Amino acid sequence: MDMDDLLYHPVPKRVSWWDFLGFADAALFVNQAVTGMLLATRYRPSVAIGTANIPDAYQSIQEIMAAPAGPLIRGLHAWGANAIVVLVFLHALRAFYIGAYKRPRQATWIFGVLLGAVTILFGFSGYLLPWDQQAYWATTVGTAMSTYAPLVGNWLIELARGGAYITGLTLSRFFALHTMLLPALFLLIFAVHLLLVINKGMVEVEEAVPESYKRIHTPGAKGDIPAGFMPFWPNTIFRMALQVALVGVVLVTLAVIFRPGLGSPADPLNRENYQPVPIWYFLSIYQMLKFLPGRMDAIGIIGFPLLAGIVLLGLPYFDRNPSRSPRRRPLAMAAAVILTGGITAFTYIGWKSTVQTGGSQVKLKDHPSFKADITSVLQGSCANCHMGGKKSGGLDLSTYESLIKGGRRGSPVKPGDPDGSLLMQTVQGTSTEVPPMPLGQQPIPATHIQLLKNWIKDGAHNN
Amino acid sequence: MSDAETKGPGQVKKDEGVNRRRFLSLGVWTIGGLGAAGYLTAALRFLYPPPAKAAEVQKVGMPEDFPVGVPKMVAYSGAGVSNGVYILHGTGRWDAYDVHCTHLQCPVNYYAATGTYLCPCHGSVFDINGNNLSGPAPSPLRRHQIEVRSDGVYVGGLIT
Numbered sequence: 112m113d114m115d116d117l118l119y120h121p122v123p124k125r126v127s128w129w130d131f132l133g134f135a136d137a138a139l140f141v142n143q144a145v146t147g148m149l150l151a152t153r154y155r156p157s158v159a160i161g162t163a164n165i166p167d168a169y170q171s172i173q174e175i176m177a178a179p180a181g182p183l184i185r186g187l188h189a190w191g192a193n194a195i196v197v198l199v200f201l202h203a204l205r206a207f208y209i210g211a212y213k214r215p216r217q218a219t220w221i222f223g224v225l226l227g228a229v230t231i232l233f234g235f236s237g238y239l240l241p242w243d244q245q246a247y248w249a250t251t252v253g254t255a256m257s258t259y260a261p262l263v264g265n266w267l268i269e270l271a272r273g274g275a276y277i278t279g280l281t282l283s284r285f286f287a288l289h290t291m292l293l294p295a296l297f298l299l300i301f302a303v304h305l306l307l308v309i310n311k312g313m314v315e316v317e318e319a320v321p322e323s324y325k326r327i328h329t330p331g332a333k334g335d336i337p338a339g340f341m342p343f344w345p346n347t348i349f350r351m352a353l354q355v356a357l358v359g360v361v362l363v364t365l366a367v368i369f370r371p372g373l374g375s376p377a378d379p380l381n382r383e384n385y386q387p388v389p390i391w392y393f394l395s396i397y398q399m400l401k402f403l404p405g406r407m408d409a410i411g412i413i414g415f416p417l418l419a420g421i422v423l424l425g426l427p428y429f430d431r432n433p434s435r436s437p438r439r440r441p442l443a444m445a446a447a448v449i450l451t452g453g454i455t456a457f458t459y460i461g462w463k464s465t466v467q468t469g470g471s472q473v474k475l476k477d478h479p480s481f482k483a484d485i486t487s488v489l490q491g492s493c494a495n496c497h498m499g500g501k502k503s504g505g506l507d508l509s510t511y512e513s514l515i516k517g518g519r520r521g522s523p524v525k526p527g528d529p530d531g532s533l534l535m536q537t538v539q540g541t542s543t544e545v546p547p548m549p550l551g552q553q554p555i556p557a558t559h560i561q562l563l564k565n566w567i568k569d570g571a572h573n574n
Numbered sequence: 575m576s577d578a579e580t581k582g583p584g585q586v587k588k589d590e591g592v593n594r595r596r597f598l599s600l601g602v603w604t605i606g607g608l609g610a611a612g613y614l615t616a617a618l619r620f621l622y623p624p625p626a627k628a629a630e631v632q633k634v635g636m637p638e639d640f641p642v643g644v645p646k647m648v649a650y651s652g653a654g655v656s657n658g659v660y661i662l663h664g665t666g667r668w669d670a671y672d673v674h675c676t677h678l679q680c681p682v683n684y685y686a687a688t689g690t691y692l693c694p695c696h697g698s699v700f701d702i703n704g705n706n707l708s709g710p711a712p713s714p715l716r717r718h719q720i721e722v723r724s725d726g727v728y729v730g731g732l733i734t
Contacts, residue, residue, distance in 0.1 A: 157654075158654040158655050159654055248680065248681070251674070251679050251680070252678045252679060252680060252695065255674075255678045255679035256678060269622070269623050270618075270621060270622060270623075272623075273621070273623050274623040275623075275731070275732055276655065276657050277655070278654060278655040279654030279655055280623075284621075377655075379655050379656055379657045379658060379681075380647060380649055380656060380657070380658040380673070380681075381658065381673070381681040381683075384683055384694065386680075386694045386695070387680050387694075387695055400696070400710075401696065404710075406712075408677070408710060408712075496697075503697075540685070540688075546685070546688050546690065546692065546699070547685055547688065550692055550694075550697050
């Protein structure tokens with residue numbers, strides 16, 4: 112196929128926007144490369160304590176955020192990383208929906224899956240670089256997951272970290288991985304993926320172009336486009352560019368309005384009792400682990416992702432149904448809907464369970480109201496285990512009724528008697544039956560304890 | 575005479591050509607393979623960390639800094655980063671517990687009220703001696719080497 116043929120091949124006018132997602136993904140990777148190179152000019156992958164008495168890597172992120180256009184560039188990189196995960200996932204869904212993984216495009220699909228894996232590795236390795244609490248502990252837990260792999264688990268984790276812990280060595284390794292090994296690997300796989308797309312053509316185009324056209328078509332003959340079709344250049348590429356522009360506008364808007372955050376510097380001693388939360392695209396696994404009993408952790412951590420990888424890579428060979436039409440592939444469609452729905456639902460539940468809503472903004476009042484004050488306190492500190500369908504110890508704190516009803520130990524609230532209420536005993540750590548709440552975390556702020564106390568003293572009304 | 579015989583000399587020459595090409599291609603793969611294996615071996619040796627038990631002991635305080643029966647967190651430094659270790663001065667014995675939960679390595683916190691270490695991530699509970707009591711943690715807290723000398727308490731690398 113020569114250049115003219117590539118540029119002027121006919122494309123159906125009714126081509127879907129979904130078919131341009133691969134192009135948008137590529138554009139996003141260009142954004143990551145450009146902003147990444149810029150960030151690398153100021154970033155320092157070192158944990159040595161710098162001039163501002165904080166780790167140097169963390170300090171260099173502060174400097175980036177203070178530099179002209181720094182927040183924009185870091186914002187584009189951070190939001191771009193999230194956008195890639197979403198658009199790559201949608202791109203894969205589209206390819207699945209139209210059966211683009213079937214003969215003769217099996218290799219295109221497989222290299223696409225490999226690109227998806229590299230994308231996840233990019234996100235994971237980039238997450239550690241700011242060296243704040245979130246980065247440090249999410250990477251600690253993320254790498255610790257590999258210990259559940261049989262035989263090679265401990266070897267893998269030490270290799271990834273350069274030792275038993277996340278240290279300066281780990282940061283250097285992740286930086287080298289993120290900025291050197293993965294880009295090289297990405298370009299290599301992407302080159303093959305792109306060549307295959309060009310070589311094998313796109314399903315939608317191939318199926319729409321009439322045989323009569325293919326017979327008489329002379330490659331490169333401009334203007335030789337059948338009715339109902341348009342040339343790839345410039346008509347189709349213009350639409351692709353429009354989609355990229357739309358994605359770009361969204362990215363810039365997000366980067367400007369929601370600046371990427373930077374938490375407290377990484378503290379491996381975790382003196383402030385930071386509670387690790389995974390990056391959002393691991394929330395579904397995180398949530399699944401909460402549902403699985405402890406002894407099945409290896410299945411959730413290693414088994415499911417491994418199975419998913421094998422199924423995705425082998426999909427063109429497992430699915431023997433020759434039809435590409437979604438209507439003639441009810442089984443494949445049902446499986447995709449269930450899987451996508453499951454992942455979305457688990458991600459949502461996982462996200463809800465980690466969101467801490469406004470608890471710290473509660474003001475102390477002598478006569479607090481349940482709706483205005485108490486729910487806020489409960490949501491801020493208790494939601495992880497006692498809300499959103501979770502009833503640790505049988506206790507559900509989502510509504511007034513369920514709070515009063517209580518759990519296995521009865522009602523935690525005795526109206527008018529704060530000291531006799533189990534709720535007060537647990538948040539103050541004075542109960543002899545129940546461990547201090549929130550479990551494993553810092554006690555809730557003194558103002559919150561006083562609010563709860565005042566509310567119970569007032570009679571614990573649903574006001 | 576058959577076709578093969580008439581084309582005899584040519585056939586032989588062609589065979590030689592195939593063998594020669596096979597030899598050359600084998601040579602290319604061998605050179606490439608040996609080169610790649612060499613780089614890979616060097617890379618793994620370079621990247622693989624020293625065994626954890628080889629870590630140096632470090633002084634973390636004086637014996638009188640650690641009251642009996644109350645775990646106290648100290649920092650154990652390695653590769654530019656300090657990690658948390660709970661020192662427990664028991665009756666007649668000293669123990670050093672790693673701060674990382676044995677489930678997914680979130681940092682545990684000691685609660686004096688209940689005498690337990692609690693993990694904030696998935697709620698694992700360990701008793702004061704690091705034994706896993708409940709939650710998903712599959713094993714007791716990992717231990718560090720600990721030595722009590724006249725001039726101080728020394729903590730080393732992981733031993734379990």
